[in-house]
Amino acid sequence: MSFLIAFLALSFLVFFHELGHFIAARIFGVRVEVFSIGFGVKIFSKKIGETQYALSMIPLGGYVKLKGQNDLDVLEQNCQNDSYSNKSPFVKIIILFAGPFFNFILAFFLFFMVGNMGVSTYLPIVGEVKKNMPAFEAGILENDEILSINAKQIKTWMDLQEAVAKDTMLNLVVLRKDKILDFTIRPEIIKAKNIFGEEIQKGVIGIAPSGKIGIVKYTGFESFEYASKKLYESSKIILLSVQKLISGIIPLKEVSGPVMIVDKLAQASKSDFVLLLLWVGLISVNLGILNLLPIPALDGGQILFNFYEILTRKPIYEKAKYYLTLFGWIILLSLMLLGLRNDILRLLGVW
CATH class of the missing domain: 2.30.42.10 (PDZ domain)
Known part of the structure; x- marks a missing residue:
């Protein structure tokens, strides 16, 4: 039961992240073709309006497929009015930033709840x-x-x-x-x-x-202060951890993957509901910040491409965009595999 709760919590975090992209896209008239929780083969799907809503086999992520945007083909273009690629760089940045922003909003709300419930x-x-x-x-x-x-x-x-x-x-x-x-x-x-x-x-x-x-317990404005402080401190620790990892102060064996995240959530769900909310809030902050890292395969990298277009008044060269995104996917997949490897070794008691 605890692992089911952990998977549901993780799926909810992904859903809320993608919901940010979805809402921002619809506000600016971009057609959302697919809204999926999970990756891979679709287990269940239903089309409502112009959007196909799906639950996919691998529950460790999710995505929204916007018209004129394709993560697997970054050079895909569509010049129609309801296409992502037809929007200005500024609008694209808002749509890209909306996902991580929703993670921060969710984390703040969870920390606010924790403050009111009592720590x-x-x-x-x-x-x-x-x-x-x-x-x-x-x-x-x-x-x-x-x-x-x-x-x-x-x-x-x-x-x-x-x-x-x-x-x-x-x-x-x-x-x-x-x-x-x-x-x-x-x-x-x-x-x-x-x-x-x-x-x-x-x-x-x-x-x-x-x-x-x-x-x-924190009441009234105290709850707001507590939630703001927790959001700031969590963000600061995660950013410092990334910096220390890059500089080599934190060894690569400390990188965790989805298995460890699910395990931590499962343990928290067994002990205390407030602790579970704190963990979900922390992971939500983590998800928001990591998606803003300047890696081309992530929201942060795509935001950089659009900032480049705003500053230079011309899009980044197609070949450069293609190879940078490919390099970003290599980095991202390598980190995912490293995290999965570390998780397995921890579970086996090697570390």
């Missing part, structure tokens, strides 16, 4: 206070609850860590039993490792969490 997280309650560190010297005690730092409300231990990591003077408002106390603390700067294993400097005050977990 299970470590509470900002102090456990161990390390001797001879700033918090100890200021008088912070075990079981103190941090209410705010520099007038900003602290709801989670992560909020506390983010505030302390900055090299600034901190004004802490603390709840100790039934008393509200104020403390002024200067963080100590130490060397640490970030999520990519790189050495960084960050501020610490010498406290550890008590381990108490609670459900933190």
